[in-house]
Amino acid sequence: MNPWLSLDATGETYSLALWRGNRLLAECSGGQPRQHLVQIFPALELLCQQAGLKLAQVTAVAVTSGPGSFTGVRTGLLVAKTLGLCGNLPLYPVDTLEALAANAVEGDSVVAGLDARKGEIIFGRFRVRGGLPIPLEPARLTSPEEFLNSIPPGSLVLGSACEAAFPRADQVRVLPPDLWRVRASSVGRVAWPLMQQGAQSGWGQLRPDYVRPADVQVHRG
Amino acid sequence: MSNYQRREPFQPALVLALETSCDETSVALLRNGREVLCNRIASQEELHARYGGVVPEIACRRHFEVIHPLLEEALQAAEVKLEDLDAVAVTHGPGLIGAVLVGVTVAKTLALRLEKPLLPVNHLEGHLFSPLLEHPELEPPWISLLVSGGHTCLVLVESWDSLRLLGKTRDDAAGEAFDKVAKMLSLGYPGGPRVQKLAAQGNPEAIALPRPMRGQGYAFSFSGLKTAVHRARDQHTPADLCASFQQAVIDVLVEKTLAAAEEFGVQRISLAGGVAANQPLRTALGRDCRQRGLSFFVPSFEYCTDNGAMIAMAGYQMARLGVIATTGLDAHASLPLQAWRTT
Numbered sequence: 001m002n003p004w005l006s007l008d009a010t011g012e013t014y015s016l017a018l019w020r021g022n023r024l025l026a027e028c029s030g031g032q033p034r035q036h037l038v039q040i041f042p043a044l045e046l047l048c049q050q051a052g053l054k055l056a057q058v059t060a061v062a063v064t065s066g067p068g069s070f071t072g073v074r075t076g077l078l079v080a081k082t083l084g085l086c087g088n089l090p091l092y093p094v095d096t097l098e099a100l101a102a103n104a105v106e107g108d109s110v111v112a113g114l115d116a117r118k119g120e121i122i123f124g125r126f127r128v129r130g131g132l133p134i135p136l137e138p139a140r141l142t143s144p145e146e147f148l149n150s151i152p153p154g155s156l157v158l159g160s161a162c163e164a165a166f167p168r169a170d171q172v173r174v175l176p177p178d179l180w181r182v183r184a185s186s187v188g189r190v191a192w193p194l195m196q197q198g199a200q201s202g203w204g205q206l207r208p209d210y211v212r213p214a215d216v217q218v219h220r221g
Numbered sequence: 222m223s224n225y226q227r228r229e230p231f232q233p234a235l236v237l238a239l240e241t242s243c244d245e246t247s248v249a250l251l252r253n254g255r256e257v258l259c260n261r262i263a264s265q266e267e268l269h270a271r272y273g274g275v276v277p278e279i280a281c282r283r284h285f286e287v288i289h290p291l292l293e294e295a296l297q298a299a300e301v302k303l304e305d306l307d308a309v310a311v312t313h314g315p316g317l318i319g320a321v322l323v324g325v326t327v328a329k330t331l332a333l334r335l336e337k338p339l340l341p342v343n344h345l346e347g348h349l350f351s352p353l354l355e356h357p358e359l360e361p362p363w364i365s366l367l368v369s370g371g372h373t374c375l376v377l378v379e380s381w382d383s384l385r386l387l388g389k390t391r392d393d394a395a396g397e398a399f400d401k402v403a404k405m406l407s408l409g410y411p412g413g414p415r416v417q418k419l420a421a422q423g424n425p426e427a428i429a430l431p432r433p434m435r436g437q438g439y440a441f442s443f444s445g446l447k448t449a450v451h452r453a454r455d456q457h458t459p460a461d462l463c464a465s466f467q468q469a470v471i472d473v474l475v476e477k478t479l480a481a482a483e484e485f486g487v488q489r490i491s492l493a494g495g496v497a498a499n500q501p502l503r504t505a506l507g508r509d510c511r512q513r514g515l516s517f518f519v520p521s522f523e524y525c526t527d528n529g530a531m532i533a534m535a536g537y538q539m540a541r542l543g544v545i546a547t548t549g550l551d552a553h554a555s556l557p558l559q560a561w562r563t564t
């Protein structure tokens with residue numbers, strides 16, 4: 001079976017994983033915030049070495065397409081699109097909130113929320129079975145208060161928005177912070193059924209989910 | 222992590238270059254360090270015009286959208302395949318950081334995937350070497366006047382691996398001053414071509430504007446000139462204001478460039494950067510060089526604005542010196558000339 005790559009760069013840290021079928025060959029996560037460009041490529045090189053592969057052997061790429069930091073979202077998608085263009089590879093965009101919810105593995109109501117800056121939170125609610133999320137409602141961009149009020153009692157909550165969910169820790173279960181980061185293994189797990197269904201995109205079809213329009217602050221040199 | 226590493230010098234037969242440092246996305250292919258096979262430029266000028274300047278996040282989003290289609294078009298137009306490349310060159314600064322990141326991310330992915338060396342180019346070095354695209358006979362030493370919307374400086378190219386910054390602007394870049402005067406006179410954005418057009422109908426001697434920093438070495442300053450234009454605004458026609466302003470800028474640029482040539486005993490002068498597209502400046506500097514028996518080199522308009530071909534040329538020069546990027550290459554908002562020299 002051909003190897004494929006999954007990656008996430010939408011958050012403060014990056015994550016990369018190599019797969020053969022639904023078997024994870026190697027995964028690597030980490031880095032410092034806003035250092036994706038410097039850190040991802042040496043990590044990718046090392047990951048390929050660990051898996052005994054060349055990057056050119058990768059035959060498909062799954063990538064988170066947002067929400068996330070504008071630059072981070074672009075970084076992951078640019079890597080995927082470029083690999084896609086090089087080898088005419090099928091690409092599989094994955095929603096960041098869905099990849100995050102997949103960290104929960106099992107749950108009837110899993111709320112994945114991200115700090116969307118400007119005092120807002122973006123979150124989605126999922127049922128998760130066997131590590132695969134099924135969306136229960138469309139993602140929403142809200143205030144932290146609204147976010148807290150929208151979480152049904154008994155929900156599992158994870159993601160950077162959890163800082164705001166702590167006041168309700170008696171009614172919801174906030175998962176441990178190490179699960180608040182998107183893992184490339186989760187991205188790949190979510191993408192695997194899409195691959196089985198042949199639901200791929202070409203590089204020209206990959207669109208970032210920025211959530212917000214661009215700020216129109218003119219640059220002054 | 223270091224940006225650069227040394228290896229044995231090489232001459233890549235086919236260089237692909239990406240440029241995304243400001244509001245132009247460009248992809249170019251250069252054969253044997255001489256022949257431009259293709260130089261695609263997607264300008265975002267219209268996108269930013271309504272804001273009166275470049276909006277960084279809008280620029281980043283557009284670079285993201287167009288870079289891959291542009292890359293595909295360039296390869297098709299030049300009839301080459303990615304596998305044919307011998308090196309990938311990319312602007313890694315200075316520029317709008319988010320914009321630079323787009324080009325560098327794509328270039329790093331290409332280099333790693335194709336297992337080809339990555340040539341990390343300083344955007345200013347791209348402009349400095351742009352005259353070589355059409356004048357392969359140009360050899361160091363030469364004096365380069367680099368004028369654009371973001372930069373105004375005089376550089377002595379002592380040898381292929383030694384660039385000496387003689388002076389730069391202390392405030393506004395020349396192109397920035399054109400933009401600001403255009404804005405003051407409600408001419409719209411970008412200002413350069415509009416000021417030039419209106420100036421053609423005015424009298425360059427109508428207003429006695431200052432010649433900032435005249436006789437004070439190689440540093441420039443244009444913000445005082447802009448203020449002087451503002452003060453004269455009500456007593457003169459826009460055409461006369463533009464003509465007098467443009468003449469003042471040209472006088473200062475030409476004078477300092479010629480003074481540098483004399484001080485360093487250099488026989489060759491080049492003009493580069495977006496403002497090098499200003500026809501009266503090209504004419505004035507060309508004429509004065511001829512009068513003094515100096516050779517004058519200026520690129521076609523296509524190679525004055527930001528473009529991939531000049532990045533490919535500068536990248537080719539780095540390959541000849543054996544400097545390539547590490548996989549840890551970063552993007553930089555500001556980047557001194559020849560930052561790679563310490564490697």
Ligand SMILES: [Zn+2]
Nearest residue numbers: 348369495527
């Ligand atoms: Zn430039």
